[in-house]
Amino acid sequence: MKKRINKISLVYLVLIALFTISSFVFDQLVIHQEDKINNLQSRYTTNESNLHGKNNVCMTYISIANKLANVIYSSSIRFEIYTNLSNISNDEEYLSSIRKTNKKLYQAYYNANFSYFLNELDYRYIHVLLNGELNLEKKYQKSFTEKFSKQYNDIGNSIKSLINEYSNFQKNPTNGNLLLNFYNNAQILFKDISLLSFNFSQEQEYACHERDILQNNIAYILTDLTNQNSYKNFFILFSVISQIFSLLFLTLLFKKIIAEIKTRKVKKLKL
Amino acid sequence: MKYTLLKNLLNLNLIPNRIKKYLLILNICLFMSIFALISSSISIYYQQLISKINQQKIEIKTNKNLTNSIIFSVNKYEDLFNTILAAFRYDRNFADLIADNTVYENSPSRSRERFFINVKNFLMSKDGLEEDIDSFAIIIKDLRHLEENKILAKEDLDKILDLQISLKKRINNIYLSAKNDLIFYSKDFVEIDEDIKKTKKVIYFAEAKETISVTQKEKSTFLVRTSNIDYNRYLELWRATENWLQDYQISLLYINKILIDLHAFLDATETEFAKNISTLSNQSSTAIVFAFILQLVVFMFINFFEISTHKKGTL
Numbered sequence: 092m093k094k095r096i097n098k099i100s101l102v103y104l105v106l107i108a109l110f111t112i113s114s115f116v117f118d119q120l121v122i123h124q125e126d127k128i129n130n131l132q133s134r135y136t137t138n139e140s141n142l143h144g145k146n147n148v149c150m151t152y153i154s155i156a157n158k159l160a161n162v163i164y165s166s167s168i169r170f171e172i173y174t175n176l177s178n179i180s181n182d183e184e185y186l187s188s189i190r191k192t193n194k195k196l197y198q199a200y201y202n203a204n205f206s207y208f209l210n211e212l213d214y215r216y217i218h219v220l221l222n223g224e225l226n227l228e229k230k231y232q233k234s235f236t237e238k239f240s241k242q243y244n245d246i247g248n249s250i251k252s253l254i255n256e257y258s259n260f261q262k263n264p265t266n267g268n269l270l271l272n273f274y275n276n277a278q279i280l281f282k283d284i285s286l287l288s289f290n291f292s293q294e295q296e297y298a299c300h301e302r303d304i305l306q307n308n309i310a311y312i313l314t315d316l317t318n319q320n321s322y323k324n325f326f327i328l329f330s331v332i333s334q335i336f337s338l339l340f341l342t343l344l345f346k347k348i349i350a351e352i353k354t355r356k357v358k359k360l361k362l
Numbered sequence: 363m364k365y366t367l368l369k370n371l372l373n374l375n376l377i378p379n380r381i382k383k384y385l386l387i388l389n390i391c392l393f394m395s396i397f398a399l400i401s402s403s404i405s406i407y408y409q410q411l412i413s414k415i416n417q418q419k420i421e422i423k424t425n426k427n428l429t430n431s432i433i434f435s436v437n438k439y440e441d442l443f444n445t446i447l448a449a450f451r452y453d454r455n456f457a458d459l460i461a462d463n464t465v466y467e468n469s470p471s472r473s474r475e476r477f478f479i480n481v482k483n484f485l486m487s488k489d490g491l492e493e494d495i496d497s498f499a500i501i502i503k504d505l506r507h508l509e510e511n512k513i514l515a516k517e518d519l520d521k522i523l524d525l526q527i528s529l530k531k532r533i534n535n536i537y538l539s540a541k542n543d544l545i546f547y548s549k550d551f552v553e554i555d556e557d558i559k560k561t562k563k564v565i566y567f568a569e570a571k572e573t574i575s576v577t578q579k580e581k582s583t584f585l586v587r588t589s590n591i592d593y594n595r596y597l598e599l600w601r602a603t604e605n606w607l608q609d610y611q612i613s614l615l616y617i618n619k620i621l622i623d624l625h626a627f628l629d630a631t632e633t634e635f636a637k638n639i640s641t642l643s644n645q646s647s648t649a650i651v652f653a654f655i656l657q658l659v660v661f662m663f664i665n666f667f668e669i670s671t672h673k674k675g676t677l
Contacts, residue, residue, distance in 0.1 A: 146431075150438075157442050160487060164446065168453045168479045267576035267583030274574065274585070282547065282567045285486065289549060289566035292490070300554040310424040317420050321413035328409065332402045339395035346388045 097351075103344040110337035117330035124323040131319060135312045138305055145302040148231050152295035155223040159288035162219060166212050167281050173205050174274055202261055209257055213250045216284070238294065242287050249280045386665070393661045400657065401650045408646035412639050419635045426628045432501065433621045439494070440614040446484075447607045453480055454600070477596035481540055481603050482568050488537050489548075489564045491610075492530065498617055499526045505620055522616045529613060532606050539599055543591045545569045 220243055227235055253276055260269045454477070502523055509519050551564040572589040 153438070161442070161445060161449070163486070164483045165449045165453065167483055171479045265583060267578075267585050271574060271576055271585055278569070282569075285547075285567040286549070289551075289564070293551060296552065296554060306427070310420075313420050313424065314417065317413070317416050321409070321416065324409050324413075325406065328402055328406050332399065332406075335395055335398040335402060339392065339399065342388055342391040342395060346385070346392075349384050349388070 097347075100344060100347050103340045103347065106340045107337045107344065110333045110340065114330050114333035114337065117326050117333060120326045121323055121330065124319055124326060128316065128319050128323065131312055131316045135309065135316065138309050138312065142302060142305040142309060144228050144231060145298060145305055147226070147228060149295055149299040149302045151223050151226045152291050152298055154226075155219060156288045156291035156295060158219040158223075159216075159284055159291065162212070162215050163281050163284050163288070166208070166215075169208055170277055170281075173201055173208060174270070174277075202264075205257060206261075209250070209254050213247075213254065216246065216250060239287070239290070242283075242290065246280065246283050246287060249276070249283065253277060253280060389661070389665050393657065397654055397657055400653045404646055404649045404653065408642050408649075411642050415635050415639055415642075419632060422628055422632050422635065426625065426632070429621055429625050429628060433618065433625065436614060436618050436621060440611065440618065443607065443611045443614060447604075447611060450480055450484070450604060450607060477600035478543075478570070478591070478593050481536070481596055481599045482544060482570060484603055484607075485537055485540055485544065485546075486565060486568045488533060489551075491533060495526055495530050495533075495610075498613070499523070501617065502526065502620070505624065518616070519620075522613060522620070525609065525613045525616070529606065529610055532602070532609075536599060536602055536606065539595075543571055543589075545571055 220239075224232060224235055253273070256269070256273045256276060260266065260273050263269060502519065505519065509516050545568065546565045547567040547569070548563040548565045550561050553560045553562060570589065570591065572587050572591070574585050574587055577584050577586050
């Protein structure tokens with residue numbers, strides 16, 4: 092005997108099919124989300140390592156600019172004092188009195204101090220730049236050299252020539268022209284170091300801006316990552332729910348089939 | 363689609379005498395399915411709440427990173443100011459020592475080297491300092507919500523804001539007083555603010571308005587400075603600058619204190635969020651257990667009546 096399936100069973104079957112398909116769809120969405128999350132995580136890692144480098148560049152350039160400004164600040168004041176006391180003044184009477192009374196003593200004292208001062212300036216200048224360069228990661232050292240090596244070398248040479256000029260002045264301390272030349276060149280040197288410090292500030296502005304962009308990107312990626320993770324969790328839960336629904340309707344279908352069999356048995360017995 | 367086909371597909375070999383047992387098994391399956399459905403719904407509801415908290419946690423983490431970097435910069439800047447202030451005082455004492463060793467009592471070095479050069483050198487960084495004051499003022503304004511959350515006293519915040527405003531005025535006054543005695547060298551500085559490039563002139567070096575010439579006198583040569591600068595006036599300006607430096611350093615320490623408080627506040631909020639997430643997870647588990655017990659009771663009632671009805675039906 093052939094019997095067509097009744098309406099309720101058909102509805103159950105359709106529902107089972109629907110929920111099985113939706114479970115499959117949600118499973119696929121979970122896989123898709125997983126891909127997205129992996130993608131975001133790799134972007135996050137790349138940005139984070141770049142951020143570390145850019146932050147390093149930004150902080151190093153700030154540090155170099157400030158240290159160079161500090162070198163100028165403390166060096167130029169000492170230079171002024173030494174130069175003034177050895178030979179420059181707006182009071183000739185005062186200078187004459189120094190020269191007459193303490194000439195040899197002052198000459199020896201300031202000569203020693205001047206030499207020490209110039210060597211210290213040389214050391215401090217090299218130290219600041221070298222410290223900055225060594226603090227940078229290798230990939231950023233190249234751009235550092237490209238941008239600043241010319242200015243850096245020129246200033247280094249100026250310091251060396253200033254030391255030579257001073258040794259000439261030392262041999263002939265009464266030569267005013269030598270001292271004037273020495274004084275003017277030192278002023279130009281301080282100006283050049285200030286300009287280098289300014290250039291570092293300018294580069295720092297760019298590096299810090301790039302760092303800020305990376306920071307914003309990371310914040311955006313982190314938010315996106317959280318969203319995608321929660322979407323993934325929801326998709327897993329919806330997939331489970333769909334599976335449960337299909338199981339539920341399958342059970343109901345079984346129940347319906349048993350009820351049908353039972354009704355048929357009763358009908359047979361009555362007949 | 364045919365009923366028999368489905369029956370064959372499912373390969374059911376139902377024995378009529380055991381229908382009661384089948385019904386019981388199916389009812390248990392139904393019970394399990396409905397329970398799973400309810401527990402999943404509870405999980406989804408709680409997952410939604412946890413997701414919201416997670417998003418807030420990310421915001422807190424971003425703010426914490428930002429605060430950390432600002433604390434780092436402020437600390438570095440405070441260190442630098444410490445050095446500048448120390449050098450400023452050291453140079454004054456250094457000049458003093460040399461000046462006191464000179465024989466001539468009207469030595470020009472007494473007024474000039476002590477005060478003028480210090481102030482001149484300091485004013486070279488005037489533009490950078492003004493910019494920093496502006497940035498710190500912005501940070502302070504952003505920290506208003508801390509005051510709203512009662513982490514920072516209103517008086518403290520107002521005091522810092524007033525200090526920043528007065529500091530800007532004071533450095534401008536020092537600059538205006540010394541402006542006529544100095545030649546300032548400036549260059550275009552490109553500033554990037556929210557991807558917009560702004561160009562402004564920035565001072566990078568300052569020189570005194572003096573001329574130095576070589577003169578010959580009594581078989582000796584001298585370098586002589588000539589200028590109209592009143593160097594004695596720089597004693598007052600020097601004091602004003604030193605006070606300015608001290609006050610600025612204190613303002614940096616204040617900002618540092620606020621930022622550390624903010625960091626602690628963010629830490630506490632993050633911990634609270636973590637606790638909330640754990641509480642929600644616990645609540646979700648409890649709700650699922652409660653739903654299970656309730657459903658079990660209902661299931662037992664229904665099952666009892668259904669089976670007894672079945673028994674009556676067969677009898």
